[in-house]
Amino acid sequence: MMRFSTLIKNPADWMAGGNGHGGAVLTSRVRLARNLRGLPFPGWAKREQRDEALRRIRPAVEGLPVMKDAFSQELSQLDSVQKQVLVERHLISREHAARGDGSAAVIERKQHFSLMINEEDHLRMQAIRPGLNLTAAYESLDGVDSQLELELEYAFDSGLGYLTTCPTNLGTAMRASVMLHLPGLVLSDQIGQVLNGINKFGFAVRGLYGEGTESLGNLYQISNQSTLGESESDIIRRLERIIAQVAIHEQNAREKLLEDDPAMVADKVGRAYGLLRYSHLMESKEALNLLSLLRLGGSLDYFPSDTVSLCDELLMEIQPAHLQLHAGRKLAADERDAIRAKIVRDRLQSLHSPDIYSKNHAPEPDSKDQENTSDT
Numbered sequence: 001m002m003r004f005s006t007l008i009k010n011p012a013d014w015m016a017g018g019n020g021h022g023g024a025v026l027t028s029r030v031r032l033a034r035n036l037r038g039l040p041f042p043g044w045a046k047r048e049q050r051d052e053a054l055r056r057i058r059p060a061v062e063g064l065p066v067m068k069d070a071f072s073q074e075l076s077q078l079d080s081v082q083k084q085v086l087v088e089r090h091l092i093s094r095e096h097a098a099r100g101d102g103s104a105a106v107i108e109r110k111q112h113f114s115l116m117i118n119e120e121d122h123l124r125m126q127a128i129r130p131g132l133n134l135t136a137a138y139e140s141l142d143g144v145d146s147q148l149e150l151e152l153e154y155a156f157d158s159g160l161g162y163l164t165t166c167p168t169n170l171g172t173a174m175r176a177s178v179m180l181h182l183p184g185l186v187l188s189d190q191i192g193q194v195l196n197g198i199n200k201f202g203f204a205v206r207g208l209y210g211e212g213t214e215s216l217g218n219l220y221q222i223s224n225q226s227t228l229g230e231s232e233s234d235i236i237r238r239l240e241r242i243i244a245q246v247a248i249h250e251q252n253a254r255e256k257l258l259e260d261d262p263a264m265v266a267d268k269v270g271r272a273y274g275l276l277r278y279s280h281l282m283e284s285k286e287a288l289n290l291l292s293l294l295r296l297g298g299s300l301d302y303f304p305s306d307t308v309s310l311c312d313e314l315l316m317e318i319q320p321a322h323l324q325l326h327a328g329r330k331l332a333a334d335e336r337d338a339i340r341a342k343i344v345r346d347r348l349q350s351l352h353s354p355d356i357y358s359k360n361h362a363p364e365p366d367s368k369d370q371e372n373t374s375d376t
Contacts, residue, residue: 001062002071002109004082008325012111014130015089015316016309022254023299023308024247026179026219029090030137030236031126032145033164033173035155041165042102042118050102053122060151061106061115061123064144068109075103081330084321090128092116113144120165121173123148132243134176134236142232161228171228176236177206178243183218183296184253187268194249195220201242202226217288217315222246254300266356269297277348281334282341287318291344302354314347 014027035041039053054074062072075083075096083097092105096119103118115125125148127141155163161171169175185191195205206221222243224235257265272293275282282290291311298307316322318340324331327339 002069004071004073004078007071007107007109007111008085010109011089011313011316012128014112014128016130016312022247022251023295024180024182024250025132025243026181026312027090027128027130028132028134028137029126029128029177029179030134030141031124031175031177032141033121033162033169033175034123034125034145034148034152035163035165036122037153037155039122042099042120042122043165045102047101050118054102054104054117057117057123057152058104058106060148061117063151064147066108066113066144067106070109071105071107073105075105076100081321081324085319085325088319088321089316093119093124095119096124113141121169123152132178132240132247134178134240138174138176138232138236168225169227172230172232172235174227174232174235175223176239177221177223178239180220180222180243180246180250181218181292181295182220182246182250183292184250184257186218187265188253188257190249190253194246198222198242198246201238203239203242216285217292219288219292254296258300265296265300266302266354268293269300269302269354270356273297273348273351273354276344277351278345279341280345281337282344283337284318284320284340287340287344288315291315291318297354302356303351307351310347310351314344317343317347 036053036056039045040049042050042053045053058072061067062070083092086092086105086107087094087097089111091107091111091114093116096103096105096116099118103116106115106117108114112129113125113127115123117123125141125144127137127144129137157163162173164170164173182191182194185194198205202225204223204225206223207215207219222239224239226235272290276287276290276294291314294303295308295311297303298305298311317326320336323336323339323343326343327335331339
């Protein structure tokens, strides 16, 4: 089995996001919840019953062909920083990290698949792919689920579907979600209108780390709310249509901003570049918001095309637990701010200042304007 250090050393391809749909769509994730027939759900189970669920599920998961040389560990064997790193990488949930005895995580070596044992349900499995690839994520995870169903007897009702701890997951017990970067809609004050429209179509909008978290860096998760009465493929098709529409709105918002107020866009991107390149202390929220603007600049061709992927990698690397893992010790807030700023400076060292005045960007001030400015 893979060591934790090896898992973390090799980030997944989806962590670098991508430029799909104009850079608006980062990742697609599909999650399935399952419980074992005949055992109380984890929230009501006694310690020995949780251990029994772990004893049944873990060997079945580790035996999957896709889990060859995977990372597999009981959460009680991980320290708090290691668990938080997995949360920051979206490989386990915050709720799962808070659990200990009887809980485990099994993560495929490329980190496309992650299975949580004894989270809210006995088994929660997820597949993550870069860009808008919900169908590919679901089909791959459905194959894993079918293989496990040959060895594990799931709690299933012919009328209600898969039985889950939370009634909102009954039926398919599937959550499909997409991570979006929407700075254009935010800067043009259209984000509220678009998000209200998404809610009216029956989809939920959440922050960077899911339910109960705020949107940082103009990042939003959009997922299905209904799991009962619709097939998995129907849910995914509806969500993909909504995401494609949101991506179009985002692209239109960026183009209109460039047309109506190119100087404002250039100013925000330029200031973000300057602060990221030269700051020596940087809080997490500030860094996320500045990297969001730098990422926008990459999508608008102010910077080389690989800047978008670089920003996506940095969004992960500057998270608090990643910084502490990097340092090899617990860090005070001011220490994290200093290390975060240094990592960003080092990674952006070869990134030249934004190409503001090229085609379709801000108009360069004429010499008369410059003279007037210098006289004041």
